[in-house]
Amino acid sequence: MGWFSGRRKSADSLWDSMSSVSRMVDGFKREGEAVSPRRQAGIVYRHDDDVPILAAISDQLDEILYDGPGSTKTAWELKDDEHGMRWAVLNDGNFADLLSSVFTVTNAIQMNGGGQNLLAAVFEFDFANHAVNPNSMVGSGFVHAYLIYRYDRNSYYPFVPTGETAGERDRESERMLGTAVRGAGLKTENSLTEWLGLWGIPF
Numbered sequence: 001m002g003w004f005s006g007r008r009k010s011a012d013s014l015w016d017s018m019s020s021v022s023r024m025v026d027g028f029k030r031e032g033e034a035v036s037p038r039r040q041a042g043i044v045y046r047h048d049d050d051v052p053i054l055a056a057i058s059d060q061l062d063e064i065l066y067d068g069p070g071s072t073k074t075a076w077e078l079k080d081d082e083h084g085m086r087w088a089v090l091n092d093g094n095f096a097d098l099l100s101s102v103f104t105v106t107n108a109i110q111m112n113g114g115g116q117n118l119l120a121a122v123f124e125f126d127f128a129n130h131a132v133n134p135n136s137m138v139g140s141g142f143v144h145a146y147l148i149y150r151y152d153r154n155s156y157y158p159f160v161p162t163g164e165t166a167g168e169r170d171r172e173s174e175r176m177l178g179t180a181v182r183g184a185g186l187k188t189e190n191s192l193t194e195w196l197g198l199w200g201i202p203f
Contacts, residue, residue: 011107017154018103020187021123021147022096027184033131037095038124040203041102045109046117047086053112061088064108065101074101079202085119089203121149122201132177143173147181148198155189159198166199
């Protein structure tokens with residue numbers, strides 16, 4: 001997972017990128033396509049005890065999420081993966097609140113000196129097959145996929161793993177899904193070489 005490098009962005013630019021997920025969902029719904037966000041999302045970062053916001057993150061997240069205007073009831077937990085990275089996993093049945101919480105936590109880390117450690121935000125979705133491939137039959141099932149937002153690229157791309165081993169992924173579904181989510185309003189990564197796999201997502 002060393003292929004990400006962080007770059008600080010303004011809160012306005014970050015929110016525009018985050019809110020494009022909502023625009024995508026609305027875009028599919030306008031076309032009558034079934035798209036279902038799941039209730040968990042994650043922020044993956046390189047932990048560093050020399051960065052105060054990260055060293056104290058377990059003490060800070062309650063205040064970040066639950067105090068002040070725009071606070072949510074989003075639950076959270078920290079998890080370490082097998083690559084040595086740390087995840088802030090957020091859980092909320094209200095997708096608008098979940099999206100807002102990902103933004104709030106990301107912005108707090110960026111504004112307090114941890115922006116260079118941020119790697120990606122990850123959202124989990126079920127997309128109707130027909131939404132991904134218009135040639136498929138309506139009601140023919142769903143594609144389970146992750147939308148990965150790379151902080152260093154300020155853009156999203158779809159990831160459809162088919163197993164836990166690096167390299168196991170459905171690239172054709174990713175390609176078609178990339179076209180579909182872009183058309184529905186998501187701020188996507190144009191370079192396919194930057195659609196890097198992220199195995200071991202802890203939710």
